[in-house]
Amino acid sequence: MNVLRRVKDTQEAAENKIDLPHVEPETMELFIDWLYTGRFLAHGNFSLYPDDWNIEYDRNNEKREKDLTNLYVFGDAQDVPDLRHATINAFFEYLNHAGTPLPSLKWTADIFSRLPRSSPLLQLLVDVDCRHYYCTDKDNIGHYEERVIAKLPLDFLVAVYARHGYVLGKMRIGEMDPQYKLVSCDYHEHATQKKRDECAKNSEQK
Numbered sequence: 386m387n388v389l390r391r392v393k394d395t396q397e398a399a400e401n402k403i404d405l406p407h408v409e410p411e412t413m414e415l416f417i418d419w420l421y422t423g424r425f426l427a428h429g430n431f432s433l434y435p436d437d438w439n440i441e442y443d444r445n446n447e448k449r450e451k452d453l454t455n456l457y458v459f460g461d462a463q464d465v466p467d468l469r470h471a472t473i474n475a476f477f478e479y480l481n482h483a484g485t486p487l488p489s490l491k492w493t494a495d496i497f498s499r500l501p502r503s504s505p506l507l508q509l510l511v512d513v514d515c516r517h518y519y520c521t522d523k524d525n526i527g528h529y530e531e532r533v534i535a536k537l538p539l540d541f542l543v544a545v546y547a548r549h550g551y552v553l554g555k556m557r558i559g560e561m562d563p564q565y566k567l568v569s570c571d572y573h574e575h576a577t578q579k580k581r582d583e584c585a586k587n588s589e590q591k
Contacts, residue, residue, distance in 0.1 A: 409455060411452065415452060416459060416468065419456075419468065419471060423471075425452075446485065449479060450489075450492050453475055453476055453479065454496055454499070456468065457469060457472040457476070458500065461500060466574060470573060473506060473509065473573065476509060477509065477567070477572060480510075481513070481566075481567060487513070487514060487517060488513065488514070491536070493514075493537060493538075494537055494538055494541075496510060497510075497538045498538070502540055505573070505574065507540075507541075508571075509567075509572045511541065511545055511548050512548060512567055513567065514545055515549055515552060516565070516567055568588045570585045570587070570588040
């Protein structure tokens, strides 16, 4: 991992420290916890895992979104594939949980500004929006469209447009059920086709 690989004769090594000015202390704390335990440990009543939610004030969506985003961006910047994998799984469970609202416009715009377009996390946000967003009040659609156009990045809007076309096409030829579910395996980075096949099989069994 890049964050732990520093050349021996650097000033950082001489001072026995690593300078990460753009990483928040809470992000590093969660990262270190994960290194030693394999989980993002809960602090107080707060947890990143939906299965741990048992009280209403535990649903601090804004903090959860911020922590998960910072962890994923950290894993991307420092090239820590296992951290990205763990974080995308936490994101997947969070975004597909019945008690979770759709990602806010502000949050979506923030993530798209911090990650490359090829990031699996960006595709997950697109797919979640296409799968779960609906509006039954036609009088509010125009107002919503104005807010979307003003706040969301063009890359996101184009990706949503393309995803809707793909999904509708699959439904029309009977290859996708209207009540389809997203599969976590689709957002993992697999080194080989064998690992992809194993992951897909495990995802189907859940």
